[in-house]
Amino acid sequence: MQLDARIPPGPIAQKWDNRRFSAKLVNPANRRKYRVLVVGSGLAGASAAATLGELGYNVDCFCFQDSPRRAHSIAAQGGINAAKNYQNDGDSIRRLFYDTVKGGDFRSREANVYRLAQISVNIIDQCVAQGVPFAREYGGLLANRSFGGAQVSRTFYARGQTGQQLLLGAYQALERQVGLGQVKMHPRTEMLDLVVEGGRARGIVVRDLVTGAVSSYAGDAVALGTGGYGNAYYLSTNAKGCNATAIWRAHKRGAAFANPCYTQIHPTCIPVSGEHQSKLTLMSESLRNDGRVWVPKKKGDARAPRDIPEDERDYYLERKYPSYGNLAPRDISSRAAKEVCDEGRGVGPGGRGVYLDFADAIRRLGEGKIRERYGNLFEMYERITAENPYRAPMRIYPAVHYTMGGLWVDYDLMSTVPGLFVLGEANFSDHGANRLGASALMQGLADGYFILPNTVSDWLAGTKPGEIKTDHAAFREVEGQVAARTQKLLSVGGKRTVESFHRELGEVLWNDCGMARTDASLRRALAKIPSLREEFWKDLRVPGSGTELNQSLEKAGRVSDFLELAELLCTDALHRTESCGAHFREESQTPDGEAKRDDANFAYVAAWEYAGEGKAPVLHKEKLEFEEVHFAQRSYK
Amino acid sequence: MKLVLHVWRQKDAATPGAFARYEAPDASPDMSFLELLDVVNERLIVKGEQPIAFDHDCREGICGSCGMMIDGVAHGPMRATATCQLHLRHFKDGDEIRVEPWRAAAFPVIKDLVVDRGALDRIIAAGGFVTANTGGAPDGNAVLVPKRAAEEAMDAAACIGCGACIAACPNGSASLFTAAKITHLGLLPQGQPERSRRVLAMVAQMDREGFGNCSWHGECEAACPKAISIDSIARMNRDWLSASVAPAEKSRSEGSGT
Numbered sequence: 057m058q059l060d061a062r063i064p065p066g067p068i069a070q071k072w073d074n075r076r077f078s079a080k081l082v083n084p085a086n087r088r089k090y091r092v093l094v095v096g097s098g099l100a101g102a103s104a105a106a107t108l109g110e111l112g113y114n115v116d117c118f119c120f121q122d123s124p125r126r127a128h129s130i131a132a133q134g135g136i137n138a139a140k141n142y143q144n145d146g147d148s149i150r151r152l153f154y155d156t157v158k159g160g161d162f163r164s165r166e167a168n169v170y171r172l173a174q175i176s177v178n179i180i181d182q183c184v185a186q187g188v189p190f191a192r193e194y195g196g197l198l199a200n201r202s203f204g205g206a207q208v209s210r211t212f213y214a215r216g217q218t219g220q221q222l223l224l225g226a227y228q229a230l231e232r233q234v235g236l237g238q239v240k241m242h243p244r245t246e247m248l249d250l251v252v253e254g255g256r257a258r259g260i261v262v263r264d265l266v267t268g269a270v271s272s273y274a275g276d277a278v279a280l281g282t283g284g285y286g287n288a289y290y291l292s293t294n295a296k297g298c299n300a301t302a303i304w305r306a307h308k309r310g311a312a313f314a315n316p317c318y319t320q321i322h323p324t325c326i327p328v329s330g331e332h333q334s335k336l337t338l339m340s341e342s343l344r345n346d347g348r349v350w351v352p353k354k355k356g357d358a359r360a361p362r363d364i365p366e367d368e369r370d371y372y373l374e375r376k377y378p379s380y381g382n383l384a385p386r387d388i389s390s391r392a393a394k395e396v397c398d399e400g401r402g403v404g405p406g407g408r409g410v411y412l413d414f415a416d417a418i419r420r421l422g423e424g425k426i427r428e429r430y431g432n433l434f435e436m437y438e439r440i441t442a443e444n445p446y447r448a449p450m451r452i453y454p455a456v457h458y459t460m461g462g463l464w465v466d467y468d469l470m471s472t473v474p475g476l477f478v479l480g481e482a483n484f485s486d487h488g489a490n491r492l493g494a495s496a497l498m499q500g501l502a503d504g505y506f507i508l509p510n511t512v513s514d515w516l517a518g519t520k521p522g523e524i525k526t527d528h529a530a531f532r533e534v535e536g537q538v539a540a541r542t543q544k545l546l547s548v549g550g551k552r553t554v555e556s557f558h559r560e561l562g563e564v565l566w567n568d569c570g571m572a573r574t575d576a577s578l579r580r581a582l583a584k585i586p587s588l589r590e591e592f593w594k595d596l597r598v599p600g601s602g603t604e605l606n607q608s609l610e611k612a613g614r615v616s617d618f619l620e621l622a623e624l625l626c627t628d629a630l631h632r633t634e635s636c637g638a639h640f641r642e643e644s645q646t647p648d649g650e651a652k653r654d655d656a657n658f659a660y661v662a663a664w665e666y667a668g669e670g671k672a673p674v675l676h677k678e679k680l681e682f683e684e685v686h687f688a689q690r691s692y693k
Numbered sequence: 694m695k696l697v698l699h700v701w702r703q704k705d706a707a708t709p710g711a712f713a714r715y716e717a718p719d720a721s722p723d724m725s726f727l728e729l730l731d732v733v734n735e736r737l738i739v740k741g742e743q744p745i746a747f748d749h750d751c752r753e754g755i756c757g758s759c760g761m762m763i764d765g766v767a768h769g770p771m772r773a774t775a776t777c778q779l780h781l782r783h784f785k786d787g788d789e790i791r792v793e794p795w796r797a798a799a800f801p802v803i804k805d806l807v808v809d810r811g812a813l814d815r816i817i818a819a820g821g822f823v824t825a826n827t828g829g830a831p832d833g834n835a836v837l838v839p840k841r842a843a844e845e846a847m848d849a850a851a852c853i854g855c856g857a858c859i860a861a862c863p864n865g866s867a868s869l870f871t872a873a874k875i876t877h878l879g880l881l882p883q884g885q886p887e888r889s890r891r892v893l894a895m896v897a898q899m900d901r902e903g904f905g906n907c908s909w910h911g912e913c914e915a916a917c918p919k920a921i922s923i924d925s926i927a928r929m930n931r932d933w934l935s936a937s938v939a940p941a942e943k944s945r946s947e948g949s950g951t
Binding site for chain 1 (some may be wrong): 741
């Protein structure tokens with residue numbers, strides 16, 4: 057396997073221009089001869105499918121939910137970054153680029169990040185034109201707020217529902233293409249494998265989740281916008297259906313998987329309340345603009361928060377990171393919360409929580425202003441916890457939220473399987489070892505609206521349309537494998553539910569490959585995961601049949617993939633003996649407990665090649681060059 | 694706490710359904726309603742029975758996947774709350790709760806509590822958008838949007854497309870859903886050029902899908918998990934009326950250029 061990032065020549069600010077100019081085009085009359093399959097209908101998938109439809113390509117778009125509008129991008133709360141500098145506070149494309157490279161702890165590809173910053177401004181324009189109701193000032197101009205890891209206000213938002221509004225914008229553009237007959241939408245349809253023939257992606261095999269029918273779709277290009285793999289941890293802020301099946305099956309068909317150990321633990325989530333917990337709910341990072349994070353100075357202080365006097369509180373983020381304070385980046389804030397809880401100073405049941413306190417902000421701005429900014433988030437908190445955050449501080453704790461790792465892609469977003477493109481959270485490209493807040497929405501839409509539509513033409517122009525159809529033997533063969541795997545899941549005939557295996561896997565990952573990792577913990581996980589997988593295939597019970605709506609069967613397929621992916625995740629974490637961003641190896645820290653990178657040995661993308669069942673994956677390295685932003689110890693002090 | 698559920702079980706669209714009784718002796722007040730169903734389902738699977746099928750995804754009240762009639766009320770007893778955000782602390786120990794799928798002619802049952810809401814996507818496809826191909830947009834600040842318009846548009850745009858308004862309506866009308874989109878786009882300058890054709894196309898599609906008409910019961914507003922105002926229906930009706938009496942848009946040929 058050869059990794060060629062195909063970064064265009066020229067100065068960094070002109071690389072994207074150069075690439076667009078060098079890319080071959082498909083003339084408008086010929087576009088209708090090509091078919092592109094888009095899997096996933098979140099920000100990346102929906103925006104790609106809509107835009108490719110507008111350009112005149114035939115598009116089939118697939119999602120496992122009942123409607124493309126349900127994709128989990130919908131739940132993103134805080135906002136979307138763009139280097140508009142509307143606030144005249146020193147922002148620029150270069151600064152957004154710099155903040156993102158630094159925020160990613162020097163483990164992302166400079167050329168990709170620069171392009172992302174350039175495109176960010178177009179995204180806002182596009183979304184406004186679609187009628188996305190962004191927050192406005194009284195004069196009618198767009199409003200901004202600040203977000204973690206930045207000292208400028210560049211985040212655009214629609215209350216605490218920014219993801220929803222951006223996704224509805226993309227969904228409406230997509231439905232317009234559906235209405236025009238340019239895109240065919242396939243809801244309640246799950247991709248279960250990729251078909252590769254002659255060294256190229258030729259199409260996919262899917263299962264109709266209502267009837268259970270397995271069928272094939274052929275395309276001249278396949279684009280996966282299927283999200284991340286955070287649900288491998290069971291408890292996460294992801295939706296229940298989020299899964300890695302599409303990217304994992306593509307990995308097993310030849311797509312390299314990059315940096316799987318980069319998993320983001322978000323600092324502000326509602327803590328676990330009991331055994332029945334099925335998922336965790338995020339409280340937007342934007343709350344840290346006005347909320348102050350603290351714990352009691354004294355261990356095991358059981359007094360009510362309002363009874364603890366100022367001088368007995370430890371505002372630990374403000375103390376440790378005076379210049380960024382409560383807006384320190386996510387990886388750093390999460391680790392700091394874990395640290396104070398490990399010291400026995402955590403609050404709430406089980407001592408796994410810290411306070412996020414709005415009392416000062418309410419005093420300074422009035423309750424009305426706070427309600428206007430965060431009203432829906434406060435309501436959500438109260439609904440879940442039955443506590444009123446206007447009166448008592450919120451309790452929060454970190455939770456798995458986002459995965460920076462994903463399928464390896466080149467500058468054109470093409471994976472190591474020619475013709476297979478990967479967009480949004482499903483690829484690894486732009487966030488390095490840690491993603492900054494309000495950057496996921498930006499990346500998903502950059503990939504879907506602007507990058508793929510410009511790079512896919514270069515691929516299509518070099519292919520003969522409709523070369524292989526679904527009656528080809530390659531499709532028959534993969535269909536047979538998919539059907540056999542489904543049957544295998546149904547016929548294990550054991551006693552345990554898929555949910556119980558998923559929970560157990562989640563505990564292993566959270567305890568041994570969570571916010572802090574050690575050589576010993578990772579070796580422990582790598583011993584447990586294969587035996588859990590073995591038990592899964594011996595003792596799983598899936599009721600019902602494969603020819604009906606069977607949610608246990610769907611889930612079993614997804615968990616069987618998580619059980620494989622988890623091993624690669626821990627293998628990657630074990631091999632990377634440095635700390636960087638969200639990947640914190642306890643063995644590699646500075647004297648004051650910050651992540652210590654090892655640039656001499658680890659300034660590369662770890663891209664893993666699948667070597668076959670039971671064989672160790674093969675590591676390939678893409679060396680990262682930093683010509684614009686120079687290596688520095690990240691400091692938010 | 695101990696709860697008893699009477700859940701509608703239906704194998705598929707073609708097979709008649711019936712209520713089945715399930716006990717949940719170990720419910721916790723901190724559980725969400727869907728977590729209660731999870732617990733019941735786990736036990737059913739261990740006993741070798743089929744679990745209850747229900748749509749759900751984000752469990753944060755935003756994706757719109759979940760929804761069921763709980764004691765005859767769409768999304769249950771809490772106002773402005775989707776089923777996934779409904780917690781058991783709002784029920785009493787010993788309560789018997791009746792759980793049914795959305796009932797509407799345009800929402801055929803797929804299985805148990807799962808229904809087909811594809812009609813809602815088709816209403817959006819008919820006109821619930823602004824025609825703005827990627828790439829041609831002017832600067833985001835080129836068109837000013839009064840704060841009040843943006844806020845009111847956002848109130849309507851908050852719709853999660855769950856279908857509770859339809860399930861709650863005695864006529865099975867999709868007026869609140871359709872009107873919310875018409876209101877969202879109709880309040881913004883970007884939505885003006887297509888305002889007339891949008892309302893005509895969306896209302897026509899709503900009728901084609903077999904949804905009933907609005908007769909101002911107001912159940913939709915009461916059931917809406919996002920508390921979307923019934924005022925939007927008045928706005929839709931007004932837009933529809935003025936679009937209907939205006940001279941019809943003639944389709945013109947685009948010209949072949951030179």
